[in-house]
Amino acid sequence: MKKVELHLSKTRLKDEELVSKLQGFLMAQISPDFATFLHEQETNPYSLNLCSTRDESVWVVNLLSEEAEQQMLAPLLNLETIKLESYAEEILVKKVEIHSLSQQTLLDIYQDDDASHLIRVHFYTPTTFKRQGQFVLFPDTRLIFQSLMQKYSRLVEGRAEIEEETLQFLADHSQITSYHLKSHYFPIHGRKYPAFEGRVTIQIKGASTLKAYAQMLLKFGEYAGVGTKCSLGMGGMRIEERKD
Numbered sequence: 015m016k017k018v019e020l021h022l023s024k025t026r027l028k029d030e031e032l033v034s035k036l037q038g039f040l041m042a043q044i045s046p047d048f049a050t051f052l053h054e055q056e057t058n059p060y061s062l063n064l065c066s067t068r069d070e071s072v073w074v075v076n077l078l079s080e081e082a083e084q085q086m087l088a089p090l091l092n093l094e095t096i097k098l099e100s101y102a103e104e105i106l107v108k109k110v111e112i113h114s115l116s117q118q119t120l121l122d123i124y125q126d127d128d129a130s131h132l133i134r135v136h137f138y139t140p141t142t143f144k145r146q147g148q149f150v151l152f153p154d155t156r157l158i159f160q161s162l163m164q165k166y167s168r169l170v171e172g173r174a175e176i177e178e179e180t181l182q183f184l185a186d187h188s189q190i191t192s193y194h195l196k197s198h199y200f201p202i203h204g205r206k207y208p209a210f211e212g213r214v215t216i217q218i219k220g221a222s223t224l225k226a227y228a229q230m231l232l233k234f235g236e237y238a239g240v241g242t243k244c245s246l247g248m249g250g251m252r253i254e255e256r257k258d
Contacts, residue, residue: 015085015237017113018090020073023106024066030140030201033064033247035098038074043089046059048081050258052245057168060086061239063139063208063250070108074250078169115237117170120230129225132191132256133232137252140200140209143241151197151208156185158240162231165238175243184228187220202246215256229253 037190040062043051043186059079063070075090077083096105102151123129135158140220143150150157163176196214232253239249 015079015115016077016087017115017136017237018075018077018087019111019152020075020090020093020107021091021109021111021150022073022096023108024068024070025101025103025105029064029066029071029102030247032066032071032201033062033073034202035191036064037062038095038248039096040086040089042074044085048085049078057165057226058245059169061244061249062238063247065138065242076239078238088211093246101217106207108164113166120170120234123230123233124226126143126229127222129222129229131218131225134213134254134256135216135232135251136194136213136254137181137211137240137249137250137251140198140211141251142200142207142239142243149242151210152195153189153190153210153214154185155188156181158216159184159188161240161242162235162238166231166234167237170202170234184224185223187224188218188228189216190214190215200243200248202243207243213254222241 023254027035061076061078063074075086080233091110095107098105136234141153143153143161145157152209159174160181163181167173167176170231177200188246193212195210195213195214198210199212216228218228238244240251241249243249
C-alpha cells in the first residue's frame with residue numbers, strides 16, 4: 015500500500031469543495047476502463063482526503079491494491095500543476111511524498127506481544143458510519159472495527175465477508191474511554207452528510223493478541239480510512255501517541 019502526499023499551493027476553495035474537485039480531477043487522469051471498474055466496487059481500492067494549513071493544502075491519496083498502484087501512482091507522481099474545472103487558478107504541486115505500508119508490517123504489528131491496551135485515534139477529516147440505513151453522528155468501537163475489518167477482508171485478504179464472531183468479541187472487549195469530538199456536515203454532490211471530527215481513546219480489554227489485532231486494524235485504517243465515503247474525502251484517521 016502507498017500513501018501519496020501532494021503538497022499544493024493554497025486556493026480560495028474550502029477543503030470540502032477542493033477535495034471533491036480533486037477527486038474528479040483524479041478520475042480524469044486514469045484510464046476510462048479503470049475509472050469504470052472503480053465505480054463498480056463495493057470497497058474502493060483507494061482513499062483520499064485533504065487538509066489545509068495557512069500556507070498549503072496537503073492532498074493525500076492512498077493506494078490500497080497493486081492494481082490501484084499500477085493505474086494511479088504514475089499519474090500522481092507526474093503532476094506539476096493541477097487545473098480544475100470551474101476554478102480559474104492553476105494549483106502548483108510543490109512537493110510529493112510517498113509512504114508505504116506492507117503486509118509484513120501489519121503482520122509484525124499483529125504478532126507484537128506488548129501491544130498497548132489504550133489507543134488514541136484522531137479522525138482528522140469528517141467521518142461517518144452507516145447503520146441500518148442511517149448515518150451515525152457518533153462513533154462506537156463496533157462501527158470502527160466493523161468498517162476496518164470489512165476493508166481489510168476485501169482489500170487485503172480477498173474475502174467478501176468478515177467473521178462476525180471476531181467482530182462481536184472485539185466490540186465486547188473494547189470501549190471508548192475519552193473523546194473530544196465536534197459534529198460536521200460534509201457536502202458531497204449537493205448532499206450534506208452528518209459526520210464528526212476529533213479524537214477518541216479506545217481501551218482494549220483481553221489477551222495481547224486481541225490488543226495487537228486492534229492495533230493492526232487501526233494502522234491499516236491510516237491508509238484505508240474508516241467509515242463511508244473514504245474515496246470522497248471522508249474518514250481520514252491516524253493513531254497518535256498518548257500523552258500520559
